[in-house]
Amino acid sequence: LESLRDELCETSDGFHLPLWVNTGLMADVARSLDQGAEGVGLYRTEVPFLLRERFPSEEEQRQIYRSQLEAFSPKPVTMRTLDVGGDKSLPYFPIEEENPFLGWRGIRVTLDHPEILLVQTRAMIKASEGLDNLRIMLPMISNVSELDEAVEFISRAYREVLDEGSDVKMPPIGVMVEVPAAVYQASELAKRADFLSVGSNDLTQYLLAVDRNNARVADLYHAFHPAVLQALKQVVDAGHAEGKQVSICGELAGDPAAAPLLLAMGFDALSMNATNLTKIKKAMRAMSQAEAQSLLAEVMELHSSAAIHEHLEQFMLERGLKGFIHAPLD
Ligand code: PEP
Ligand code: MG
Numbered sequence: 001l002e003s004l005r006d007e008l009c010e011t012s013d014g015f016h017l018p019l020w021v022n023t024g025l026m027a028d029v030a031r032s033l034d035q036g037a038e039g040v041g042l043y044r045t046e047v048p049f050l051l052r053e054r055f056p057s058e059e060e061q062r063q064i065y066r067s068q069l070e071a072f073s074p075k076p077v078t079m080r081t082l083d084v085g086g087d088k089s090l091p092y093f094p095i096e097e098e099n100p101f102l103g104w105r106g107i108r109v110t111l112d113h114p115e116i117l118l119v120q121t122r123a124m125i126k127a128s129e130g131l132d133n134l135r136i137m138l139p140m141i142s143n144v145s146e147l148d149e150a151v152e153f154i155s156r157a158y159r160e161v162l163d164e165g166s167d168v169k170m171p172p173i174g175v176m177v178e179v180p181a182a183v184y185q186a187s188e189l190a191k192r193a194d195f196l197s198v199g200s201n202d203l204t205q206y207l208l209a210v211d212r213n214n215a216r217v218a219d220l221y222h223a224f225h226p227a228v229l230q231a232l233k234q235v236v237d238a239g240h241a242e243g244k245q246v247s248i249c250g251e252l253a254g255d256p257a258a259a260p261l262l263l264a265m266g267f268d269a270l271s272m273n274a275t276n277l278t279k280i281k282k283a284m285r286a287m288s289q290a291e292a293q294s295l296l297a298e299v300m301e302l303h304s305s306a307a308i309h310e311h312l313e314q315f316m317l318e319r320g321l322k323g324f325i326h327a328p329l330d
Pocket of ligand 1: 044198200201202249251
């Protein structure tokens, strides 16, 4: 795997699929760059917020974001606006709810507190001055008005930064597709946004009604569930029909067994933890686009996660990728 660090991610027939990384800490940056990441598909901005005792100021945020943007420049860095709530709560901004995953989280919090969104996006935009490699991404979008409203705030942040004398470009704005409603509205969202990125961790949890952190139902959390795969395919098709780029940044993107399916569905980039980059490159080298496409066609005909898992296992075994597939499902 080491030898693949500086190689591009290519199929055996030479198709290049960009691999991006998910970051949060500065420590992730060095690790990502020396594994050949081609950009950041998800920078979880809540991480620096979690490491503090109060909300970081605009200038503190600007400096943190600047380091990420600079480290990867000229490669793209996709910064997600604050995604708190659910399982992530800030000690200085506690959110207590009976049902937090269906509650006040992600974009819902920041639209109710536009000052947080404005300060954060102003800091991001200022940080991108002279680099222009920033992309902004919105978490937990479940309807088009949330997107419209967020775009309005970001445009206002942009105008303010320009008025204050910065010379920056308006960053592309993307939507995370991680709520089933966003799958069904992927076309409408894609019309209004610059890109889509699937958050398969939450999307799996919400499609299957399985809490991603509850050990008792962990055996029902199947990212290879036929419903999840149908949803992924639908999002790619909808995004592409509007001429927009579609990437994926959940854990599934870093799973070598998912690689042929995501490739065949047409995802434009896969974003994962740095540790998985070389594994995905290795898996991708072992297959051609045509092989991945026939595998996807076969898998889409199967009706259970177990059958899909078995089929993927066979595909991986035939390509000498035995250690790359998780244990079979119960
Ligand atoms: C996801 O939901 O897939 C995702 C990438 O976001 P997070 O894991 O931070 O919720
Ligand atoms: Mg998520």
